[in-house]
Amino acid sequence: MKTEAEYKQELLNWVLKVSTKVKPEELTVTTPLIETRIISSMQVMELILFLEKLKGSRLNMKAMKPGAFTNIDTIYTTFLKV
């Protein structure tokens, strides 16, 4: 199982791979992703698939709240933290 730092690094890499709106040196675990449109609502589905792959199981969409996608910290806490 991955550590918290490893999960967050995987998420940082994913954001940099799919978004053209942020440079590596500007992105941290607290950078707002949706508010700044680094990630669009249309890309959230790809993010969900990526999280399911990392986690190894399906996410419960009904339990999902908009705040869950605020930044990498909130994504980790909501979906990956045990």
Add this chain to the structure above:
Amino acid sequence: MTTMLQSQKLAEKLSDASVRLHYSALEAVPMPAVLEKTNWFTAPELMTLFNQPEWETLNDEQKKILSFYEAVNFYSLNINGEKALIEGLAKRLYDEGRPAEHSRYIHHFLDEENKHMTFFGTFCMKYAGKVYQDRKFNFEREYLDGEEEFLFFLKVFIFEEIADYFNVKMGGDERLVETARKINYYHHVDESRHLAFGRAHLKEVWDQFSGSWGEEYRSALAVYIGQYINSTWREYYNPDVYVDAGIENPYDVSERVFHSDTAKNFRTTVSESLINYMKKCGIVSAEFTL
């Protein structure tokens, strides 16, 4: 004297056709107690793994099982899309300023979408015991004047145009088990009217409001449309399908196949007519590609 919009005249004709062609969902589509998975439920060449390396590793029995779960996914994504569609249509009934002809047709639109969900849902629950849940997630935001109406019908247009390609191909395909064939056939018959209304209304809303949205908005819209088309397609490559069909490494397969040239070429072919219509309306530029 007020000039009648093209969509108003069309809505009248479509309402008459809906009355004339009215049917009962559960009588039109046979739902036997058991449907053996030794049948084809999806046309092989329309399945996501067709012409992919994984396809060659499957025997005929496994391909037919996969065709069943791909059908369950196709019906599920239609149910999920139509739930949002019904919600949006109901909200629009008798809106102030909306032509009466539109509201009359929206009643038929709603009735027909409910029928589709009835046969899609009955099939999924009876033969698979579930409907695959979607992974779409919408964030609330504010809209420009006319933008919400435009984006609603734009998304409906994209979603239904893609689904209709599959319905047309499979509605008369004798290789498919009768239940699957009839679901595709009836869905197409109704959707052809919905698409006609949607296309006309979409163009009218665009013509009326887009001039005030500015050049910057139009550039951002092209990006949004590209992402929406891709995310609509992404649902067809559902890893849950591969899990149920016994395909190994389902998430890796889903990602690799979706990004493969074979799959991209297929999606480009299917999406061509809807993109051409948006070009004709001026919604996207002549250079727009997926």
